[in-house]
Amino acid sequence: MILKIISWAWRRFQPAEGWLSVFLILSITSVVLFQVTMVKWVPEGSVVWASLLGLLLALVLTKRPLGWLSAWSILLAYGLVFTTLWLARLYPPMDTLIAGWSPVAGHIRQNWGLFLDRFGGWLTAVLDGGSSRETIVFAFGLGLIAWLLAVYAAWSTFRQRRPLAGLMAMGLALAVNGYYGDVTLEPVALFIGLAALLAAVVHFADLERSWGSKGIDYSNEIRLDLLVNSAGIALTLLALAYLVPTVNWDTLSRLVLNRPAVHQAEEMFSRAFAGVRQPDLEQLRVEPGGDAGSTAGELPRNYLLGQPPELLETVVMTATVAGGSPGITHWRGISYDIYTGRGWALSAERVETVSANQTLSIPAYEGQIALDQTIDWAFGDSTTRYTLGYPLQFDQAVSVYWRGQDDMSRVRGEGNHYSARSSIAVAPSDQLRQANLAAVPPAIMARYTTLPESIPERVHELAREVADPQIYLSPYDQAKALERFLRQYPYSLEVELPPAGAEPVDYFLFDLQSGYCDYYASAMVIMARGLGLPARLAAGFLAQPAGEDGVQTIRQIDGHSWAEIYFTGYGWVEFEPTATFPVSSAFDSSPIEASPSNENIEGQFSPPPIPEKTPARWPRILLFVPLVLIIAGWYYWRRRNPRLTKEDGTIWAYHRLLHRAKQLDQPTPLSQTPREFEAALFGRLETMEEGSLARHLNLAKLFPDIKQVTASFETHQYSRQKLDSSPAVDSWRRIRGRLWLLSLVNRLSQMIARTKTGTET
Numbered sequence: 001m002i003l004k005i006i007s008w009a010w011r012r013f014q015p016a017e018g019w020l021s022v023f024l025i026l027s028i029t030s031v032v033l034f035q036v037t038m039v040k041w042v043p044e045g046s047v048v049w050a051s052l053l054g055l056l057l058a059l060v061l062t063k064r065p066l067g068w069l070s071a072w073s074i075l076l077a078y079g080l081v082f083t084t085l086w087l088a089r090l091y092p093p094m095d096t097l098i099a100g101w102s103p104v105a106g107h108i109r110q111n112w113g114l115f116l117d118r119f120g121g122w123l124t125a126v127l128d129g130g131s132s133r134e135t136i137v138f139a140f141g142l143g144l145i146a147w148l149l150a151v152y153a154a155w156s157t158f159r160q161r162r163p164l165a166g167l168m169a170m171g172l173a174l175a176v177n178g179y180y181g182d183v184t185l186e187p188v189a190l191f192i193g194l195a196a197l198l199a200a201v202v203h204f205a206d207l208e209r210s211w212g213s214k215g216i217d218y219s220n221e222i223r224l225d226l227l228v229n230s231a232g233i234a235l236t237l238l239a240l241a242y243l244v245p246t247v248n249w250d251t252l253s254r255l256v257l258n259r260p261a262v263h264q265a266e267e268m269f270s271r272a273f274a275g276v277r278q279p280d281l282e283q284l285r286v287e288p289g290g291d292a293g294s295t296a297g298e299l300p301r302n303y304l305l306g307q308p309p310e311l312l313e314t315v316v317m318t319a320t321v322a323g324g325s326p327g328i329t330h331w332r333g334i335s336y337d338i339y340t341g342r343g344w345a346l347s348a349e350r351v352e353t354v355s356a357n358q359t360l361s362i363p364a365y366e367g368q369i370a371l372d373q374t375i376d377w378a379f380g381d382s383t384t385r386y387t388l389g390y391p392l393q394f395d396q397a398v399s400v401y402w403r404g405q406d407d408m409s410r411v412r413g414e415g416n417h418y419s420a421r422s423s424i425a426v427a428p429s430d431q432l433r434q435a436n437l438a439a440v441p442p443a444i445m446a447r448y449t450t451l452p453e454s455i456p457e458r459v460h461e462l463a464r465e466v467a468d469p470q471i472y473l474s475p476y477d478q479a480k481a482l483e484r485f486l487r488q489y490p491y492s493l494e495v496e497l498p499p500a501g502a503e504p505v506d507y508f509l510f511d512l513q514s515g516y517c518d519y520y521a522s523a524m525v526i527m528a529r530g531l532g533l534p535a536r537l538a539a540g541f542l543a544q545p546a547g548e549d550g551v552q553t554i555r556q557i558d559g560h561s562w563a564e565i566y567f568t569g570y571g572w573v574e575f576e577p578t579a580t581f582p583v584s585s586a587f588d589s590s591p592i593e594a595s596p597s598n599e600n601i602e603g604q605f606s607p608p609p610i611p612e613k614t615p616a617r618w619p620r621i622l623l624f625v626p627l628v629l630i631i632a633g634w635y636y637w638r639r640r641n642p643r644l645t646k647e648d649g650t651i652w653a654y655h656r657l658l659h660r661a662k663q664l665d666q667p668t669p670l671s672q673t674p675r676e677f678e679a680a681l682f683g684r685l686e687t688m689e690e691g692s693l694a695r696h697l698n699l700a701k702l703f704p705d706i707k708q709v710t711a712s713f714e715t716h717q718y719s720r721q722k723l724d725s726s727p728a729v730d731s732w733r734r735i736r737g738r739l740w741l742l743s744l745v746n747r748l749s750q751m752i753a754r755t756k757t758g759t760e761t
Helices: 003-011 019-039 047-061 068-087 095-101 101-127 136-158 163-181 186-213 220-244 250-259 260-272 444-447 457-466 475-486 504-512 517-530 617-639 649-663 676-687 699-718 726-760
Strands: 315-321 330-336 351-356 368-377 390-394 396-401 407-412 417-426 533-544 553-555 559-567 569-576
Touching: 019 047, 019 101, 019 136, 019 163, 047 068, 047 136, 047 417, 068 136, 095 101, 101 136, 101 260, 101 351, 101 444, 136 163, 163 186, 163 368, 315 726, 330 559, 390 407, 407 444, 457 475, 457 504, 457 517, 475 559, 475 569, 504 517, 517 533, 517 559, 559 726, 649 676, 649 699, 649 726, 676 699, 676 726, 699 726
Parallel strands: none
Antiparallel strands: 315 368, 315 553, 330 407, 330 533, 351 396, 368 417, 390 417, 396 407, 533 559, 559 569
């Protein structure tokens, strides 16, 4: 039944050009898309594969009685829709679909908000003349171009019956991608061969249609002849594409690229799409006030969780805060938004140049106070601008790095001395408890609740146990519960690297159970995100009490990282999960709001204990490895060297000789007496000695010891005397090495003989 349905569908939907033409155009399009993805222009480059849907849709519309304008309007609309769906990730995963409409709507709302935020951030950077590393717009254009190329290839082949028009457009795209992407020529050669074959197949389909309309009879064998000839032409073109020397386009490219208009366009493109050809998320190694890529080794450092930092007493900066600082807080330098499963990275940013004394375009929040500060950097050249809380204004021109439209990640400038005004959250906890997740901007929720699939489920289970939403009613209380819980873990710089393949946060929580600030902050951010709280990791320095002169002295040892969680209306609020480090007193910590249904409220709000340490399975297993090796070695030694007694030593030596004789292709039937075996073995050795390889082993020296082994065994078998087995064992030990070499020679000779036989055949 199923075969009949497949057969019917095959005939019903078969195009006039045949299924081979469909297969060829799909293959040609796939070759082009494969070359584009090889270059890795942007991380979202896989969007080009959506164009295969456009090709199939175009194939359907070419067979419908639609005008070109209507058909192309539909194709363009679907191209915009599918490209947007792919890039915005509006399609929910299966578990979200099963959960019901509310999670699906939330997924769509958050991802759509993030898409618009990324798109809007890029547009803002371009209109303001700034630079952007945002790749979503380039990916959108790339996906739409691929869609249109695939659609036009299908349209020109199956509607216009001029496949070369669509193939030339694809070939041009292939050439441009290959030239700028610096990829191999294999896809180009394959494209040429497949294109020639498609052109021939479509041309023959037109001939068949013409002959049929004119009533001309023709043999079906002509189709096979055409395919064979077309394949020959395609293979020839493939060979030529590989063999013809690469054309040097340097002269022509210099002639074009040296024009002023081209220079201006290239400069504008470089600023607008600074993130293009950066497929991997940038792992920044940010030193105190230094540039990414520095290797000095001080904090804040490369956020790949592993070895602890080397903390020194070297002074890195001094700072004066007008009016003092409200409690202990942090000198903030950078925030990270992407957890990779190994550490932290930055997503694409746009760069805006802000003039001196110009206020930064940061959203206004409640519960903030402004602070004026003056910083003198004392450790090399500084580019990072550290401030208490969020920067608002600088006394010099700075470069501000944004995620999306108004999400600032860091600020950079020149020189070692600067003054700044910043704002910091000081809202009391009862106000922060009023903030809810429903009002968080969708872009913030989408960007700062994302987690890799590598996070083990037990991390999320622990987060739900520590900050149970049934007990902790507000996001703020949940965040404080996580903070208090993590501060139970002992602080230590003497920590081991996570084992290969281990997830660092999971390893810290359940195995290591001690660590430094990077582990604490990462654990809080990951656990908070698992609860649906928008969280990120921030890095900088711990603020210090001012001296009598009002100056804070910041040292390398004060390098630090902490967690930040977003609250609607109040912005990003700092949390200090690291044990022994003081909790910020910028806002009060009034008692946590409790659920009225809880009777034993004091017990409910005590942080749960640290989970039991995961038993170290492998070290215990490794304890048995030496024992297993010893037993295996003893067994092997006993097998090769049994306890030599008068009873079994002679038997063992004789049976070892029998085993070696079999390896020399000497038959050892059970009916054979020891003397018959001895004579047969001597004959075999004499035959082998005639060979060129065995001649050098001096096999005649083996005969006396072989006689000793066989004679001892014969006496043991047929005599009542209990003879000493030492002579037989000693004889075997003298000859076993040479017999082993002889067995190798025998195998080698057989291999050479088989090779010669195969060659002659």
